[in-house]
Amino acid sequence: MxxxxxxxxxxxGVNPRALRRDGLLPINLYGHKGAESDSFVVNYKEALNLLKAATPNETLVEVKTPGWSGSAVIREIQxxxxxxxxxxxxxxxxDAA
Structure with a gap:
């Protein structure tokens, strides 16, 4: 799967609380550009479904952004x-596929 x-x-400039109120969840993606990180948003319900199926720091997740696509693990859940x-x-x- x-x-x-x-x-x-x-x-x-949008407050994270306002994003969550609109059904979006703020996320950060680290390590895909060296030491840089990028901020994105995902659908809140999709994130909940992902967390039901994935284990933090173990399960590989295919992350698709407008300029990049690759595998990542969930590092932190707040x-x-x-x-x-x-x-x-x-x-x-x-880098593992």
Whole structure:
């Protein structure tokens, strides 16, 4: 089973709370451009479905962005302590296919 998530560029100057209110989840992608990281947004429900099927730091996820596509692992999940609503995801690019 292949896990894939589609990312869109994160709008400049938009508060993360406003993104979540609009059904989007902010994410960061590290390691695909050396030391640089890029900010994106994904559909909140797609991210929830991905997290049900993936294990952080273990499961390879196909990440598709407007200018790049490759495999990554979920490095960090930020969520509310007791509500379990997601705040943020971090992905780290890996060369393994």
């Amino acid at each position: 292949s896990l894939t998530i589609e990312c869109k560029p994160r709008p400049e 969520s509310h302590p007791w509500k379990r609503s997601l705040y943020h995801l971090s992905f780290f690019h890996t």
